[in-house]
Amino acid sequence: MPVLTRLIPSPVVVDIRPGALDDLACVLADERISQSGRLAVAVSGGSGARLRERIAPSLPGADWYQVGGGTIDDAVRLASDIKGGHYDAVVGLGGGKIIDCAKFAAARVGLPLVAVATNLAHDGLCSPVATLDNDAGRGSYGVPNPIAVVIDLNVIREAPVRFVRSGIGDAVSNISAVADWELAHRVNGEKIDGLAAAMARQAGEAVLRHPGGVGDDGFLQVLAEALVLTGIAMSVSGDSRPSSGACHEINHAFDLLHPKRAAAHGEQCGLGAAFAMYLRGAHEESAAMAEVLRRHGLPVLPEEIGFTPDEFVRVVEFAPETRPGRFTILEHLDLKTEQIKDVYADYVKAIGS
Numbered sequence: 001m002p003v004l005t006r007l008i009p010s011p012v013v014v015d016i017r018p019g020a021l022d023d024l025a026c027v028l029a030d031e032r033i034s035q036s037g038r039l040a041v042a043v044s045g046g047s048g049a050r051l052r053e054r055i056a057p058s059l060p061g062a063d064w065y066q067v068g069g070g071t072i073d074d075a076v077r078l079a080s081d082i083k084g085g086h087y088d089a090v091v092g093l094g095g096g097k098i099i100d101c102a103k104f105a106a107a108r109v110g111l112p113l114v115a116v117a118t119n120l121a122h123d124g125l126c127s128p129v130a131t132l133d134n135d136a137g138r139g140s141y142g143v144p145n146p147i148a149v150v151i152d153l154n155v156i157r158e159a160p161v162r163f164v165r166s167g168i169g170d171a172v173s174n175i176s177a178v179a180d181w182e183l184a185h186r187v188n189g190e191k192i193d194g195l196a197a198a199m200a201r202q203a204g205e206a207v208l209r210h211p212g213g214v215g216d217d218g219f220l221q222v223l224a225e226a227l228v229l230t231g232i233a234m235s236v237s238g239d240s241r242p243s244s245g246a247c248h249e250i251n252h253a254f255d256l257l258h259p260k261r262a263a264a265h266g267e268q269c270g271l272g273a274a275f276a277m278y279l280r281g282a283h284e285e286s287a288a289m290a291e292v293l294r295r296h297g298l299p300v301l302p303e304e305i306g307f308t309p310d311e312f313v314r315v316v317e318f319a320p321e322t323r324p325g326r327f328t329i330l331e332h333l334d335l336k337t338e339q340i341k342d343v344y345a346d347y348v349k350a351i352g353s
């Protein structure tokens with residue numbers, strides 16, 4: 001008999017709403033993720049300490065682990081600390097670094113991971129990838145998807161607004177990433193996963209078209225859902241293809257060429273996506289994307305994050321080297337320095353100032 005459907009690796013619980021954190025213990029018990037209440041909770045020293053104070057009374061069976069940073073060493077240390085603790089699950093409570101550390105540690109000790117995100121800076125909160133700093137710079141490690149994702153919009157509101165902005169840029173960049181995937185399919189016959197592409201694109205479109213702003217619960221709800229769905233899209237396709245194309249190559253190039261000056265992930269990805277859409281000849285889409293990014297206070301020109309046009313041209317030129325094997329509009333056009341300069345000048349004119 002043929003396989004009629006496929007199973008999608010996805011969290012058992014997705015709880016996104018104001019006040020979700022207060023019900024964390026009940027949700028985990030009800031869904032049989034942790035009936036005993038034995039949890040290893042990884043938090044940061046900073047904002048994590050405040051959250052710990054607030055929710056520790058509702059998690060009497062939890063042990064708390066302070067995570068230093070977002071390095072592979074931090075993650076390995078966390079894994080050895082929680083090993084042998086007879087926990088039902090590991091909870092990563094914090095921003096991207098804490099969740100990535102917890103993801104890696106949970107995978108290493110064979111426990112499910114509950115991601116409790118305290119900001120919306122990028123789409124890694126529900127993805128099957130842990131991004132950790134290592135001796136070679138930064139590495140991406142494959143891990144299981146979280147078993148539960150909890151996002152309390154009241155907590156998100158307390159995080160600096162630049163984290164929300166970064167998430168917007170990362171979500172919207174899906175549109176450009178999926179266009180790159182389709183290009184690779186047309187030109188190179190690369191296999192495209194229609195479901196993963198649909199999930200990632202619709203997530204990006206929902207954020208792009210939502211009329212609200214960073215201060216509205218309605219908008220934050222859609223943004224958080226978009227980031228979660230993007231992570232699941234990556235699980236469906238088995239790689240970052242649905243959410244990472246030329247936009248992310250440009251982002252990586254900023255990080256690698258200017259490690260000290262790089263801006264937020266989503267700021268660079270949003271700018272990269274608006275420019276990549278222009279490069280592929282989707283001029284109206286590029287202008288519309290730039291307009292939305294601007295409305296949310298995100299950069300659409302390199303000067304807005306402290307880079308000169310010449311530095312940006314070099315970033316675009318270097319971008320394909322950051323992700324060997326990934327075919328995007330950058331590899332397709334294979335532009336020389338002078339050509340990038342010309343297209344950039346046209347892009348600047350097209351989006352206006």
Ligand SMILES: [Zn+2]
Pocket residue numbers: 122123170243248265269
């Ligand atoms: Zn991203």
